[in-house]
Amino acid sequence: MSLSIMNLEKSYSDISGKNLRVLGPIDLSVQNGEFVCLLGPTGCGKTTLLRVISGLEQADCGEISSEKGRLGYVFQQGALFPWMNIESNIKFPLKAAGMAADLCRSKAEEILDLVGLYEFRKSFPHELSGGMQQRTALARGLVTGPDLLLLDEPFASLDTRTGINLQEMLRNLCRRLSTTVIFVTHNIEEAVYLSDRIVVMGHRPGRIVRDESLSLEWPRNRLSSTFTEVLLSFRHTFEELVDPSISS
DSSP: OOOOEEEEEEEEOOOOOOOOEEEEEEEEOOTOOEEEEEEEEETHHHHHHHHHHTSSOSEEEEEEEOOOOOEEOOOOTTTHHHHHHHHHHHHHHHHTTTOHHHHHHHHHHHHHHHTTTTGGTOOOGGGGGGHHHHHHHHHHTTTTTOSSSEETTTTTSSSSSHHHHHHHHHHHHHHHOEEEEEEEEEHHHHHHHHHHHEEEESSSBBEEEEEEEEESSSSOOOOSSHHHHHHHHHHHHHHHOOOOGGOO
């Protein structure tokens, strides 16, 4: 699923009623099957842009055009329903779309097996570790077979090892399913490991300050010299955002 954003802007009103522009103008195109990371410091409008793309919020101006297709969304904290077991959480978007019960069950079981949670399907969210809860959230985001998957810092609250494991799982699943992905993060290493392309956003109002496709081959080696070179390049871009004098 491809996506095109043109001249998009978004503002909010502060407590005094003054209009505060938080995003834009933004021009961005995402190609079918591409894995794009929106990388930037906290408060630069990454999540706002994701929510506008999803339709959860409306832009003040600009245009978003895309092919027809299914959309998946994974929130930072998973947003699982605590009163539902894992299987029911995953089946929820299928049932909401009116899918027959037997097909809901088979699709849920298939994705549960893919993310390694089949034996925990009758457990409730509070009975699982943070990493397992995020695997459940990923499974729910993928179970409908989305053409476009939006993820808002889904691994930010996890320990490093668990986060790395889930990065690998996500990347493998999305490559297997040919899903177009827009992934929000402020973790530079995560972006370099996952992305076909990194879009860096600057401070409010959030704008694109760097847009670069990566030529790193798969599977990626975090310890290789080429990986380190790319990582340092984007780290330097971040440092320039914090202290513009660095580039002078």
